[in-house]
Amino acid sequence: MEFDEKRHHRVCFTGHRPEKMNMSKRKIKKALRPIIEKSIEEGYTTYITGMCRGFDLIAADVVLEVKKYNSDIHLICALPIKDFEKMWPPAEQRHYRDILSKADYIKVVSEHYSRSCFQLRNMYMVDRAARVIAAYNGGAGGTLNTINYAKRNNVEVINILEKEI
Numbered sequence: 001m002e003f004d005e006k007r008h009h010r011v012c013f014t015g016h017r018p019e020k021m022n023m024s025k026r027k028i029k030k031a032l033r034p035i036i037e038k039s040i041e042e043g044y045t046t047y048i049t050g051m052c053r054g055f056d057l058i059a060a061d062v063v064l065e066v067k068k069y070n071s072d073i074h075l076i077c078a079l080p081i082k083d084f085e086k087m088w089p090p091a092e093q094r095h096y097r098d099i100l101s102k103a104d105y106i107k108v109v110s111e112h113y114s115r116s117c118f119q120l121r122n123m124y125m126v127d128r129a130a131r132v133i134a135a136y137n138g139g140a141g142g143t144l145n146t147i148n149y150a151k152r153n154n155v156e157v158i159n160i161l162e163k164e165i
Contacts, residue, residue, distance in 0.1 A: 011039050012048040012125035014146040015055025015135030022137050025058055031160045032062050046074040048125045055135040060099045074104040080121040081110050122146040131156045
């Protein structure tokens with residue numbers, strides 16, 4: 001059974017991999033935490049991460065930090081395919097598995113790898129959210145595609161990097 005389908009209480013994340021981020025992990029967390037806390041004040045209780053290296057894992061970390069003090073908060077991990085992290089460095093794989101172990105719900109979106117499995121995962125997240133929190137600093141790619149998909153579907157987008165999108 002799908003975890004709480006109430007879209008209006010959900011936020012999802014989209015952002016760059018570490019190679020494309022123009023901020024340190026510490027600065028991203030510092031920018032992201034108040035936005036998550038304000039979202040909680042506004043009634044958002046469920047947060048969906050796509051679990052990719054970079055912003056997705058940072059966002060999951062922040063949600064889990066807040067969840068320690070607020071048991072009403074939930075984390076959903078939306079995976080494009082099972083075991084997609086298996087080629088990552090060992091430390092990042094351990095971090096990934098640690099987040100999964102603390103998630104309230106894990107959804108594997110595609111059974112098998114395809115060129116579209118990451119986009120399908122992104123669409124799954126946006127289709128179940130009323131707000132997208134992004135870390136977008138320009139350029140083409142999955143983050144921009146997700147932002148554009150959200151806008152076409154009237155889902156609010158907040159960009160923590162404050163670049164016009």
